[in-house]
Amino acid sequence: xxxxxxxxxxxxxxxxxxxxxxxxxxxxxxxxxxxxxxxxxxxxxxxxxxxxxxxxxxxxxxxxxxxxxxxxxxxx
Numbered sequence: 001x002x003x004x005x006x007x008x009x010x011x012x013x014x015x016x017x018x019x020x021x022x023x024x025x026x027x028x029x030x031x032x033x034x035x036x037x038x039x040x041x042x043x044x045x046x047x048x049x050x051x052x053x054x055x056x057x058x059x060x061x062x063x064x065x066x067x068x069x070x071x072x073x074x075x076x
């Protein structure tokens with residue numbers, strides 16, 4: 001199982017956007033199909049809401065890939 005940290009600029013972010021921007025899905029449309037077809041888990045439960053709001057601390061699992069969501073801190 002591969003674990004990857006995903007840092008987001010704002011919270012919340014829609015689930016399908018994370019899959020698209022992390023290149024797990026080739027497009028937003030493909031990401032939505034992956035979610036609706038039950039290939040994505042959020043915090044241990046299969047998630048079928050394409051626009052599910054994802055917050056820092058959430059864990060997304062797709063096959064053997066685990067994404068841990070963190071908020072990118074403003075360092076200025």
